[in-house]
Amino acid sequence: MKRILLSVAALAGAAAFFAFSNAPIAEAAQAQGDVARGQAAFERIGCWACHGHQGQGGSTGPKIAPNPLAFPAFSGFVRTTSGEMPPFTARVLPDQDLRDIHAFLMSVPAAPAVATIPLLQ
Amino acid sequence: MSGSDKQPRIERRQFLKGAAAAGPALAAASLVSPQAAQAAQTPAGAAAPATMAVREQHPPGTGQPLAPGYVVGGDHMTDCLRALDIEYVASCPGSTFRGFQESIINYGGNKKPEFLTALHEDSSVHFAMGYAKITGKPMAAMIHGVVGVQHASMAIYNAFGDQVPVYIIAGNLLSEWGRRPGAEAAHSSTDQAQMVRDYIKWDEQPTTLRDFSNAAARCYEAAVSGAPGPVMLTADADMQEEAIHEDHKADLRLPKIGRRIPASADSGTVQELATMLCNAENPVLSLDRYGNNDKSIPLMVELAEALQAPVIDTRGRMNFPNRHPLNVSDIGGPYLRNADVVLAVEPRDLFGMVMALDDEDVRTPRPRIGQNTKVVRLGISHTSQKPNYGGSQRYAPADLDIQADAQGTMPALIEAVKRMAKPNFAARGERIANQTKNLLERAKAEAAYGWDASPISTARLCAEIWDQIKNEEYTVPTETNFLSSWPQRLWVMDKYYNFLGRSGGWGVGYNSAAAIGAALANKPHGRVTVALAGDGDFMMAPGVIWTAAHHQIPILFVIHNNRGYHQETMHLQRMANRRNRAVTTADIGTTIKDPNMDFAMMAKSMGVYSEGPVSNPVDLRPAIQRALAVVKRGEPAVLDIVAQPR
Ligand SMILES: Cc1ncc(C[n+]2csc(CCOP(=O)(O)OP(=O)(O)O)c2C)c(N)n1
Ligand SMILES: [Mg+2]
Numbered sequence: 001m002k003r004i005l006l007s008v009a010a011l012a013g014a015a016a017f018f019a020f021s022n023a024p025i026a027e028a029a030q031a032q033g034d035v036a037r038g039q040a041a042f043e044r045i046g047c048w049a050c051h052g053h054q055g056q057g058g059s060t061g062p063k064i065a066p067n068p069l070a071f072p073a074f075s076g077f078v079r080t081t082s083g084e085m086p087p088f089t090a091r092v093l094p095d096q097d098l099r100d101i102h103a104f105l106m107s108v109p110a111a112p113a114v115a116t117i118p119l120l121q
Numbered sequence: 122m123s124g125s126d127k128q129p130r131i132e133r134r135q136f137l138k139g140a141a142a143a144g145p146a147l148a149a150a151s152l153v154s155p156q157a158a159q160a161a162q163t164p165a166g167a168a169a170p171a172t173m174a175v176r177e178q179h180p181p182g183t184g185q186p187l188a189p190g191y192v193v194g195g196d197h198m199t200d201c202l203r204a205l206d207i208e209y210v211a212s213c214p215g216s217t218f219r220g221f222q223e224s225i226i227n228y229g230g231n232k233k234p235e236f237l238t239a240l241h242e243d244s245s246v247h248f249a250m251g252y253a254k255i256t257g258k259p260m261a262a263m264i265h266g267v268v269g270v271q272h273a274s275m276a277i278y279n280a281f282g283d284q285v286p287v288y289i290i291a292g293n294l295l296s297e298w299g300r301r302p303g304a305e306a307a308h309s310s311t312d313q314a315q316m317v318r319d320y321i322k323w324d325e326q327p328t329t330l331r332d333f334s335n336a337a338a339r340c341y342e343a344a345v346s347g348a349p350g351p352v353m354l355t356a357d358a359d360m361q362e363e364a365i366h367e368d369h370k371a372d373l374r375l376p377k378i379g380r381r382i383p384a385s386a387d388s389g390t391v392q393e394l395a396t397m398l399c400n401a402e403n404p405v406l407s408l409d410r411y412g413n414n415d416k417s418i419p420l421m422v423e424l425a426e427a428l429q430a431p432v433i434d435t436r437g438r439m440n441f442p443n444r445h446p447l448n449v450s451d452i453g454g455p456y457l458r459n460a461d462v463v464l465a466v467e468p469r470d471l472f473g474m475v476m477a478l479d480d481e482d483v484r485t486p487r488p489r490i491g492q493n494t495k496v497v498r499l500g501i502s503h504t505s506q507k508p509n510y511g512g513s514q515r516y517a518p519a520d521l522d523i524q525a526d527a528q529g530t531m532p533a534l535i536e537a538v539k540r541m542a543k544p545n546f547a548a549r550g551e552r553i554a555n556q557t558k559n560l561l562e563r564a565k566a567e568a569a570y571g572w573d574a575s576p577i578s579t580a581r582l583c584a585e586i587w588d589q590i591k592n593e594e595y596t597v598p599t600e601t602n603f604l605s606s607w608p609q610r611l612w613v614m615d616k617y618y619n620f621l622g623r624s625g626g627w628g629v630g631y632n633s634a635a636a637i638g639a640a641l642a643n644k645p646h647g648r649v650t651v652a653l654a655g656d657g658d659f660m661m662a663p664g665v666i667w668t669a670a671h672h673q674i675p676i677l678f679v680i681h682n683n684r685g686y687h688q689e690t691m692h693l694q695r696m697a698n699r700r701n702r703a704v705t706t707a708d709i710g711t712t713i714k715d716p717n718m719d720f721a722m723m724a725k726s727m728g729v730y731s732e733g734p735v736s737n738p739v740d741l742r743p744a745i746q747r748a749l750a751v752v753k754r755g756e757p758a759v760l761d762i763v764a765q766p767r
Contacts, residue, residue: 086698086699
């Protein structure tokens with residue numbers, strides 16, 4: 001239910017994002033993100049504070065990695081959310097940084113299978 | 122001295138044989154030598170004053186022992202504490218209670234009560250909170266006049282908010298006559314309880330020794346009756362040091378504590394409630410300050426099973442077994458929304474139970490319950506509320522408000538529900554069990570994310586600890602929400618002492634200190650106490666681990682070191698974002714790094730076994746193992762774990 005609401009918000013956000021960005025910036029934003037720069041931005045810009053240093057989530061923010069939302073939904077959400085997560089506009093989080101952050105989250109390896117962790121048996 | 126001044130002085134000593142005889146004799150008495158005072162006590166000296174302030178009787182430096190046959194006020198006060206079954210006095214010393222302290226040690230033999238050295242008054246009160254949550258009994262916190270009260274005030278506020286009985290004894294120097302300029306004057310007050318009166322249940326400042334036991338008893342009764350809480354008994358220093366002849370000790374009666382039976386609801390009301398619950402299609406039990414002793418949980422399990430109703434534990438206490446199939450605490454939202462009857466059990470704040478407010482730009486209360494949900498409040502936890510401080514949120518009405526002790530009402534309610542139980546309850550229970558059966562698996566799957574991360578994930582930290590204590594009787598005396606509640610999600614918690622709820626007033630500094638008091642209470646039971654304290658919380662009162670070392674209180678003290686007041690980092694981040702400006706500065710004023718704290722070194726400096734910083738998860742297991750070995754020897758051990766923020 002919550003997830004559905006988020007996706008609606010994300011789509012709306014994505015639409016707004018594409019509507020207002022001019023073509024060159026959109027192209028740049030679509031360029032491959034850089035994982036290392038993304039990790040640095042994730043730390044610098046404060047995503048880690050609520051989502052954990054690996055995007056694993058916790059009591060404040062949900063898990064956002066591995067397997068983050070696809071970029072349009074991801075960026076739409078980050079730009080326009082107005083709930084417990086505050087929005088990050090392009091003014092404080094440039095498009096390229098957001099791209100890089102997404103690349104970093106994409107790069108987070110899958111969690112080990114629970115069955116392979118003795119402590120969780 | 123004016124005539125009106127004189128009256129109370131006579132009154133103060135009136136109970137002593139012959140003392141009422143004459144004011145002039147009293148006035149003289151304060152000037153006579155010890156020898157003369159002794160002579161006055163011979164049978165022939167019937168009209169002579171029986172006592173005088175010890176400080177007058179024994180001027181400093183004379184080395185004059187207490188005259189034979191005399192005891193002092195502090196001795197009587199010690200007897201009073203013993204009569205009230207108070208085992209410990211947690212205290213950072215102060216001269217306003219030196220007479221009392223000396224009595225506890227040399228008259229009472231430092232046994233029941235025994236002195237517990239604290240390094241801050243706030244810690245003394247928090248120790249008492251942790252101890253009371255395990256034992257159900259108040260510990261005394263003895264605090265210095267004025268300044269001690271000021272230091273202790275936040276912890277007192279926590280105790281009030283959390284409804285924990287704490288017996289605060291504050292020193293004071295009531296009489297201006299004998300106060301020395303400087304500290305003694307500064308640490309005296311006409312009405313020092315006024316500083317904390319908004320968040321204590323009762324206070325007394327007896328003005329004669331004869332009144333002391335009465336005041337002590339009333340404070341005690343207030344602390345433990347109804348919704349429990351802190352009380353303050355001011356013990357005047359003159360009175361502590363005042364000498365009394367043995368012959369007159371009998372006039373000083375001791376307080377007596379009888380059996381207390383909490384108020385339970387009458388049979389008609391119980392029947393009405395049982396009918397509501399049994400006729401409901403979707404009843405929900407929501408529990409707050411309920412689980413206080415070893416009977417609480419078994420009774421609630423019986424009720425929930427009789428109804429086959431879902432249970433939400435809001436974790437104000439340990440209220441319901443975390444792995445019970447009817448425990449829906451982590452998925453409670455839909456149950457509340459669909460409920461036709463919610464039984465709110467011992468809620469301190471009913472509003473918070475039935476309404477939510479998110480931290481959003483525009484704040485709109487969001488009902489957690491449905492439009493037609495009937496709310497029944499069963500309990501007395503809201504009855505100690507006072508104006509001024511916002512311990513409970515907005516007013517929320519209950520459709521039926523049963524002002525009776527929930528646990529006391531439980532046996533009759535269970536009986537009534539069992540009599541009316543319907544065959545379709547079982548199907549409801551199965552549906553709930555179906556929804557809860559995967560919670561543990563889900564938690565484990567989530568715990569796997571960031572499993573090998575450094576800083577160490579809070580899930581990994583909690584799983585590693587659990588692996589080594591799972592066969593022990595244990596207590597987590599600290600809040601767990603900053604650890605994403607992993608203990609509740611991964612461990613087995615089913616005893617009231619497995620978890621002790623929260624601080625009550627959200628005052629940071631509670632966790633580390635309350636943990637020590639809980640560990641002290643656990644010591645005779647051989648339970649392992651595992652504190653999971655934030656680095657910020659710990660730095661509010663790091664001296665608490667010295668107290669643990671000094672008094673050989675075993676505790677595994679794990680510091681969740683996220684190098685900051687992380688809660689505030691997130692707040693600052695939100696503010697910057699909402700204002701759409703520099704979002705990279707949330708660490709300013711909120712982090713505790715540059716330089717990093719070395720908690721292990723700090724612990725060592727206080728004689729406490731310690732390891733850390735541990736930031737590689739593979740180092741956790743051996744570190745915990747070694748620390749637990751120390752704890753098993755009866756000592757504290759500190760682990761500094763550099764961990765993820767939540
Ligand atoms: C006495 C007091 N001061 C300040 C606060 C505000 N505050 C709430 S949580 C928090 C951070 C506590 O730090 P820590 O225990 O390390 O927990 P963390 O949030 O870092 O996990 C602070 C300062 C408070 N609640 N009480
Ligand atoms: Mg911290």
